[in-house]
Amino acid sequence: MVITSLEEKKPNKSKIIARNFDLFYGDFQALKDINVTMPQNSITAIIGPSGCGKSTFLRSINRMNELIPSVKTSGEILMDGEDIYTQDVVELRKTVGMVFQRPNPFPKSIFDNVAYGPRAHGLKNKNILEELVEKSLTDAALWDEVKDDLHKSGLALSGGQQQRLCIARALAVEPQVILMDEPASALDPIATLKIEELIQNLKKEYTIVIVTHNMQQAARASDYTMVFNMYPDRSGYIVEYGETSQIFTNPREKTTEDYISGRFG
């Protein structure tokens, strides 16, 4: 396994570090010895064949995996140097937001969708909430389309708009990291492009980790790429990690080359 050292060229400090991270579903080991460093204000794409643990790793970064009772982990994931598995999970998830594969707005108004997170964290002031909703929707490139319909149900929007609403909802709690689990896989090409553009803009303020099945998307939209694969016992590992341009033009590992040229997966 080759883990590229990213420190030489990067001005950015490292945001998320995984060290010897293992994850088990009961007796089945889903992730084996994950070691990786993700810099701040960057977009990291996670690619790899189905079932190799990409989403599992993504969900480890905000501990969503704990919703499955049999999950056990070892090793550590550090955020700004602090082990996230010793942190309070509510606090962690405020810092690490998540956007899911299928748009999943709540059956509430657009306003209430975006205000849900801040309200849960105790914000009651109506003026601040209104400002926050406008800021989040603007950052999610949705404000102009919905500013007159904030009372309308979030479910009345189109698929692409719903996904941007979910991004706005995640931005509203002012996280530092945003995890995206194939955020465009349920969308049409135009909506997909919009989301990709949006992700590029978000990078200025946030650290973004995105799982994708779409190789072009990884090549277009990310700074770093992590290639996952699985061992014969089906546990996932990182084949190669490096700058996206290097991974796609000059991969060090044969597996990476085979995968991105479509020979398997």
Add this chain to the structure above:
Amino acid sequence: MNTSLTNEKRFALRKKQPTPKQNLKRRKLSQKIAFGFFWLMGLIAIAVLFWIVGYVLAKGASSINLEFLTTRPAGGFDGEGGISTTIVTTIYLVLFTIVIAAPLGVGAGIYFVEYANEAQNHNKFVRWLIKTARTGVEILAGVPSIIFGLFGFAVFVSYMKLGFSLLSAGLSGACMVLPVIIRTTEEALLAVPDSYRQASLGLGATKWQTVTGVILPTALPGIVTGIVLSVGRIISETAVFWVTLGGSYRLPQNLMSSGRTLALHVYMLATETRAFDKALGTSAILIIIIILLNLAINITSRRFQKRLSGK
């Protein structure tokens, strides 16, 4: 693909496949027969329903008037008087029973769906307890109502010395509808997409905030439907209240008073008096109430659905 098949064999296999030309008529005929059969069954079911409702309404209509609705029953072999107190008793009993059963049932449903799966982290005894409770609810849902009545009579009326009273009847009725409310609550909660839970937890909301902020509002129409169904069951129940509520046709003064619901009144009129017309009149009122109740469920749940889908 298995390559042991020769090309001739493949060809022969294709020839063995029947073509639509050979059997299309027969297939369409069986389709038509089945279609007609199910149409007929549906029509018969609806016809029987209309027959019953129509018969009761038509026969009962003659004895319904304002006086019938507003005077109290006077008893006697001819079933003198109206049904005013039985209407009031029915309302009291429904309110009292639901006040007891709804919080318990909804609470238990929420526990089973949202919290019990965390039991994997608990010890063996707690897991066994949850499993037993689940099975218990399933069994209770299928228990005949007279058993709840006998239980209520033995425990509330006799052992706890609450007598024939609204209190005994309400507690027994609550036992009877509890499984209904628990199961409809569970179903309503299970119908809430898991993605809502994940989104809420992913924003840093606590479990309780997730339950109150997203899950319950989404499941509310289903839960309300379960409660209204229970109201219907209490209104139409006789066996349980026959042995716990007594049969007094006076207006109940407090929770310890005996009383008589509409359904109980129908039963008593039909079995103890000659006033069969009044039994039918009371039945007609009962049926109208049940129809209105079902309409209310339909309208509210449709409105909720509309609001949820945002159209």
